Amino acid sequence: MLVEIAIEQFALIDRVRLQFGPGLNVLTGETGAGKSIILDALAASLGGRTPADVVRAGEERAVIEAVLDLSGQPDRVRAALDLGIDIAEDGLLVIHREVARQGRGRILLNGRSVTGAMLRQVGEGAADLHGQHEHQSLLQPHRHLELLDQYGGMLLRSQGHALEVLDRYGGDPLLALRERVAEVHARLQALRAERASLAGDARERARRLDLLHYQKEELDRARLRPGEEEEVEAELRVLAAAGRLRAAAEEAYALLYEGTRGQESAADLLGRVLGLVDEMARTDPAAGAARELLEAASVHVREASRFLADYRERVEDDPARQAALERRLEELAALRRKYGNTVEEMLRYREEVAAEIERLGAAEARAARLDQEIAALGREAEELASRLSEARREAAAALSAQVAREVADLGMPHARFEVAVEPPARRSWEEVGPRGWDRVEFLFSPNPGEPLRPLAKIVSGGEMSRIMLALKVILARVDGVPTLVFDEVDTGLSGRTAQAVAEKLARIAQSRQVLCVTHLPQVAAMADVHFAIRKETDGDRTVTRVERLDEEGRVQEIARMIGGAEVTRLTLENARELIRSAAAWRQALGRGNTSDLAGR
Structure with a gap:
């Protein structure tokens, strides 16, 4: 869990410190105030590649310090210990990163100097950062196979799946099988290249x-x-x-x-x-x-x-x-x-x-041996690709059903979602690539009576946000990441759908820490911790300020989100009612019953 982050001289930020809590942490503010900059700084603290131009104008270096609580995360603790980084009994890891305008930066983990690769090794899996640009990745079919394999590998592992061919390779079953397919494919390519060289002009060989x-x-x-x-x-x-x-x-x-x-x-x-x-x-x-x-x-x-x-x-x-x-x-x-x-x-x-x-003298004999090796390896490639397809189809059925349930919760009860796994018409080893032979594409039908079609052809911005949120929620259930970060995942949403997104984020926040940059008052009302981000002018410089809001501050900020720049008595009343409704819904959620709040 992310305990706090301190940021100095990073983009528009001169100096801010945010102390996060468990549950839903919301960041709100006007467009351009610097909300996403804070998430950029968080990504940098976890090992993200950070260009030198993030250093604030007129300064020589930016400093980011993040504190993670690794309690209950043995994999992260083990990764730190393997690098010689001591973790105290309280489980806290202090990440100190400096980005220099010129020259080398500096990274410290609990006071010990490390490289960027070492930081990524420890930070990987500590938080899942989801930005607005990821919506576009859903429009690219080649990304669908990666998302399915990521989900399928975690799902089969979490279920203790025991497909014989998967068991044989151990580790993360589906992904381990895919790695074996890649190895066999690479070996086949090498053998085929050698065989082609032997099939050259006989006179030239003579x-x-x-x-x-x-x-x-x-x-x-x-x-x-x-x-x-x-x-x-x-x-x-x-x-x-x-x-x-x-x-x-x-x-x-x-x-x-x-x-x-x-x-x-x-x-x-x-x-x-x-x-x-x-x-x-x-x-x-x-x-x-x-x-x-x-x-x-x-x-x-x-x-x-x-x-x-x-x-x-x-x-x-x-x-x-x-x-x-x-x-x-x-x-x-x-x-x-x-x-x-x-x-x-x-x-x-x-x-x-x-x-x-x-x-060269033994070219014919070698060619015959190569033909035998290629045939044997080709049979193995076909078997592996077929098994990989089988695992993917199983994962696709589970993912399709889960996404459909999630988007139904997000205000699309009649939507259908399907992960299509299509092997080639001719299932030959020659069709096997480094990722197998499947073509994977996400298909969607938002309304009854409409056929399933590729996402890129039919999905609106609001629908895309809900599908991406559904996928993130599903992946979060199996990947064990303790902190989920959403940067304006609610783009293009409003009304009852916005309320559904808020409720979904609140549900996730029951078992995970969630950080969310949002423009929706419904999401802000669900917050356990609420930060307001302001852009101010200090002399001749523009700076970003962060304030952790108390109850009255939350009312004022949500009223601004409802009514715009002018806060009126009516928008204040609406803000208080929204906060009361959110508190009642969360209380019912804690009791395991939100049916009594239907229609509120």
């Missing part, structure tokens, strides 16, 4: 195979090895410098072991040093530490000498080998231009070529 075989053979002849190019380049560097390397090794060996031009070698010098250290150690044993180091150095010198002697023998000019390596580099460079920048890339390309050769 030409492609010739090219692939040539490329594979060329790469195989090259006998590529990972890292080969680096090895060849390193060997070429050695061959190019063979003479210089051999001379350096010769000189280094002489300096270490043979000596040059009358100079002693490093090995001889180390021997002399060892003799001196031995003489020192005979007098001072501490000098023995140096002997260990010198002996180790002597060993390393001998090993280095042997390496250099071997190296000078191994390094030699080899023009033939050098030429062969240069040719290999040229071969690798030519292959790089065609198959990849590195040997590793060329080897990967070779594997891709081999795989494509195998696939």
Whole structure:
């Protein structure tokens, strides 16, 4: 339930705070006063996408703070806890959202910073907001299937429905079945696309195979090895410098072991040093530490000498080998231009070529297997679509009966409403789409003797409002949303029908919190909490003000709604009588009996 909402610098609102109660909360005021702006702010607080231009002119950011009571809503509490948001024992969730004119906004849930997606995860299902634009959605047949599936999924779940195919997929039965239909349809599309590719021109496939075989053979002849190019380049560097390397090794060996031009070698010098250290150690044993180091150095010198002697023998000019390596580099460079920048890339390309050769070579066998898979999956698609139609027809019958009862309560006792579920004339898997194969349309007959026809062809604005209200009431019974929000759902209604709408909203408000923007005095008279919205001029700025009305304030506001701008003694008397009648009707409703009020 929505406890309160505080709004600052949002559109025409500079600063307002509304404290809602259980039951029917009504917002009234002149057209353009800002009633719907409050609902826009509520939608933003629950995660609705909000453009930066909602920030009041001259301000840098708008702030919305809403308090929800999640008591008795374990799904909402669980969603918050899953995001690491603590919910106290009182069950309150404080939503703080800032919308910045420039830059990023900020969202806090009970003081913890969250993203917009996280806010929507928690706010989803907390309130059902119904605006005037939704009337138009009833004129679009593609929306009818969505509404039926939404209703059918909730209805079957609430009834513990056990159709075998529905049980098999678990969760929300009808919607889970529809998801499976979408999965099968997507798989069928993929298989059919692959099958179509195999059915291409045979000559083109043969030409492609010739090219692939040539490329594979060329790469195989090259006998590529990972890292080969680096090895060849390193060997070429050695061959190019063979003479210089051999001379350096010769000189280094002489300096270490043979000596040059009358100079002693490093090995001889180390021997002399060892003799001196031995003489020192005979007098001072501490000098023995140096002997260990010198002996180790002597060993390393001998090993280095042997390496250099071997190296000078191994390094030699080899023009033939050098030429062969240069040719290999040229071969690798030519292959790089065609198959990849590195040997590793060329080897990967070779594997891709081999795989494509195998696939094209086995095209006929693969085509036969695909035909079998498509046939099996097609049979499953037909079964699923048929089961989905069955579930939809069951839901459609229930929805048709319920809408008819609801619109009868709303002043159309002879109206007929039917949800038509039409499968295709040819029930083949080729007719199955991602939502099954049904065409769904709402049909309506407002008067006796008139045939059922599509809504778009016969429904007036007032009739549309009543049908949408009936649908919302029905969906509310099965979806468990604690707060229903109606933005001028009574558009185009008057007289006894307006009274029927007021009574319907009052009935809903017995078990749900209802927020309603209205121009009907009959609806306002039923309110448990009544807010008046005013647009005022403060200096050179226009601002929206909100006042929670006491009893006398309600009389004045409803009198204004009855008589327009001029409030007279007669309109005041009418307002008081309307409030008294509403109170008596609600009292009888609380006792479960409104028959004694018929004709009032």
